[in-house]
Amino acid sequence: MLKKIRTECSVEIDDVFVVKRLGRSVEGWCAGCGGTATMVTPEDAATLVGTGARSIYRLVESGEIHWAEGPETLVLICLCSLLERAGQDFHTE
Numbered sequence: 001m002l003k004k005i006r007t008e009c010s011v012e013i014d015d016v017f018v019v020k021r022l023g024r025s026v027e028g029w030c031a032g033c034g035g036t037a038t039m040v041t042p043e044d045a046a047t048l049v050g051t052g053a054r055s056i057y058r059l060v061e062s063g064e065i066h067w068a069e070g071p072e073t074l075v076l077i078c079l080c081s082l083l084e085r086a087g088q089d090f091h092t093e
């Protein structure tokens with residue numbers, strides 16, 4: 001059930017590397033991107049950018065990163081928007 005990982009956003013980090021590092025991610029619809037995006041859990045997102053899950057939720061609440069409702073978790077974070085945000089400034093905690 002391997003699906004090609006592809007995102008519509010332009011990010012400079014190698015998505016494949018990111019996904020391999022996480023070991024788990026899903027491809028889902030991101031309203032913010034207006035297309036299919038790689039989605040990760042808030043916990044994985046936090047690990048990925050070296051912050052806490054609390055900071056991730058704060059970004060979700062403030063609308064600074066895209067998110068979608070996942071099947072098992074409450075929210076899934078759009079990897080594109082997370083990495084774009086992380087590239088700018090990620091000193092929220």
Ligand SMILES: [Zn+2]
Pocket residue numbers: 030031032033034037066067078079080081
């Ligand atoms: Zn997105």
